[in-house]
Amino acid sequence: SCGGYWSSCGDYWSSCGGYWSSCSDYWSSCGDYRSSCGGYWSPCGGYWSSCGDYWSPCGGYWSSCSDYWSSCSDYWSSCGVVGLLVVGLLVVIVSLLVVVIGLLVVVVGLLVVVVNLLVVVIGLLVVVVNLLVAVIGLLVVVVSLIVAVIDLLVVVVSLVIVVTSFSTIIGVLIVAAATVIGVGIVVRVVDVTVFFVIVVVVVFVDIITVIFRL
Numbered sequence: 001s002c003g004g005y006w007s008s009c010g011d012y013w014s015s016c017g018g019y020w021s022s023c024s025d026y027w028s029s030c031g032d033y034r035s036s037c038g039g040y041w042s043p044c045g046g047y048w049s050s051c052g053d054y055w056s057p058c059g060g061y062w063s064s065c066s067d068y069w070s071s072c073s074d075y076w077s078s079c080g081v082v083g084l085l086v087v088g089l090l091v092v093i094v095s096l097l098v099v100v101i102g103l104l105v106v107v108v109g110l111l112v113v114v115v116n117l118l119v120v121v122i123g124l125l126v127v128v129v130n131l132l133v134a135v136i137g138l139l140v141v142v143v144s145l146i147v148a149v150i151d152l153l154v155v156v157v158s159l160v161i162v163v164t165s166f167s168t169i170i171g172v173l174i175v176a177a178a179t180v181i182g183v184g185i186v187v188r189v190v191d192v193t194v195f196f197v198i199v200v201v202v203v204f205v206d207i208i209t210v211i212f213r214l
Helices: 080-164 169-213
Strands: 011-013 019-021 053-055 061-063
Touching: 080 169
Parallel strands: none
Antiparallel strands: 011 019, 053 061
8 A cells, every 4th residue: 555566575665665574574654563473563662462562662561451551650541541530539539538537536536525524523513512511411410419419408407307396387397398308309319310311322322423434
């Protein structure tokens, strides 16, 4: 097609400056170089082999089942340049998602720590309040005991008076008053004891609760 001819030696010379020989090769400035090994040279300086691989002068190759890599820093995927860009963008997006998820995990962890610290602080405040209630309860118990002692003194005095004037009406009235006072003392002592036991149990339960939260 280039307008050449066959020589008597079996060589075909083209007008493009190459030749095809039955025992040699063919080079044409119009196209490529076909060797008797089944490959050819392209005008770019590489060649295709019969295996479907293209070797570039930079030392890389393009295979029909693989990729192309050259020492000139050229890389061509079988998916094309667009495919490589898409894959790169997907990698970047996935990396950013991983970073965002990591930051969210850190923020949630910090919030959990803050909430736990608030729970501990509230528990300590509850313990302090209960301790104040216990102190106030103890003061009430002490005052009640003092009142009970005074009542006992009144009873003793009343009994002395009763002994000295038991036969009189005044003595009878004093005995009745002493009886009423004695019953009041018993009721007050029982009342104060129950209150003190309740306060001690509440404080103990609160301390155990705070210890388990810590």
